[in-house]
Amino acid sequence: MHKIRPLLPLRPSGPGNVLCMQLVLIVHGAPYCGQASLSAFAFAQAALHAGHEIPQVFFYGDAVHHASPQIHPPADERETPWPDFAAETGIELVICSAAAQRRGLVQDAMAMRQKLSAAGPTEIYQIGGLGQLMGALLAADRVLEFHP
Amino acid sequence: MNTSGNAPEKRRILFLLRSAPYGDCKSWEMLDATLVAGIFELEVAVLLLADAVTLLLPDQDASLLGQRDPGKALAALPDYDIKQLYVSATALAERGLAAAKLRQPAMALDAPAIQALLANQDLVLCG
Numbered sequence: 001m002h003k004i005r006p007l008l009p010l011r012p013s014g015p016g017n018v019l020c021m022q023l024v025l026i027v028h029g030a031p032y033c034g035q036a037s038l039s040a041f042a043f044a045q046a047a048l049h050a051g052h053e054i055p056q057v058f059f060y061g062d063a064v065h066h067a068s069p070q071i072h073p074p075a076d077e078r079e080t081p082w083p084d085f086a087a088e089t090g091i092e093l094v095i096c097s098a099a100a101q102r103r104g105l106v107q108d109a110m111a112m113r114q115k116l117s118a119a120g121p122t123e124i125y126q127i128g129g130l131g132q133l134m135g136a137l138l139a140a141d142r143v144l145e146f147h148p
Numbered sequence: 149m150n151t152s153g154n155a156p157e158k159r160r161i162l163f164l165l166r167s168a169p170y171g172d173c174k175s176w177e178m179l180d181a182t183l184v185a186g187i188f189e190l191e192v193a194v195l196l197l198a199d200a201v202t203l204l205l206p207d208q209d210a211s212l213l214g215q216r217d218p219g220k221a222l223a224a225l226p227d228y229d230i231k232q233l234y235v236s237a238t239a240l241a242e243r244g245l246a247a248a249k250l251r252q253p254a255m256a257l258d259a260p261a262i263q264a265l266l267a268n269q270d271l272v273l274c275g
């Protein structure tokens with residue numbers, strides 16, 4: 001597995017930064033299939049670097065496969081960067097429960113969540129409903145979608 | 149394009165659907181989100197573009213395909229207090245469809261009206 005390259009240093013945001021916005025990202029594409037996930041990740045890195053805040057990234061549709069513990073990409077592919085990024089930045093990663101149920105992932109994702117909770121205080125992927133997304137949208141300045 | 153007029157404090161959210169109903173589950177997942185949005189303090193609108201206009205073809209029997217009919221979610225829009233359902237007039241014309249013969253009332257918009265609708269939203273979610 002390739003080592004994930006170091007994240008860009010984060011510039012603290014605050015009242016002095018007039019351009020600081022609350023951004024919510026919605027990822028629609030599965031990991032390792034298409035550019036949606038990594039485009040969203042590159043955007044998230046750049047947005048934080050520019051002083052914006054990202055309270056939530058919502059994984060909808062096939063993007064719920066991000067939470068699957070069964071994914072083992074080929075050795076020459078980079079592992080999905082989201083878990084490390086979330087651990088470092090505190091960004092909330094939310095997997096849509098309805099979409100995950102459709103794709104047989106909920107038990108796995110819940111098990112993964114419990115395992116990760118036991119290992120440390122950071123829950124990498126939360127299981128959340130569309131209501132949680134709507135709540136985030138209501139509080140956001142901008143919402144960006146990343147399709148496959 | 150804001151038809152409520154008297155509720156300017158609500159955020160306006162538009163769900164934009166582009167896919168035909170049975171080739172994937174995008175229509176269902178977008179309409180699930182649409183109905184959930186209807187529960188929140190949002191002014192919700194739905195716009196059907198391209199092949200998504202076929203969601204409104206009458207006499208669909210999804211059970212013949214072993215599927216559920218996502219049009220049922222569209223039919224439920226009024227139950228969620230979602231009154232704005234728009235279709236692209238161009239998409240209808242390209243497919244030889246008439247707005248008057250759709251399975252439920254929808255306002256057909258030409259390209260400039262769609263532009264105005266989009267410009268009037270706080271948020272557009274695309275499926």
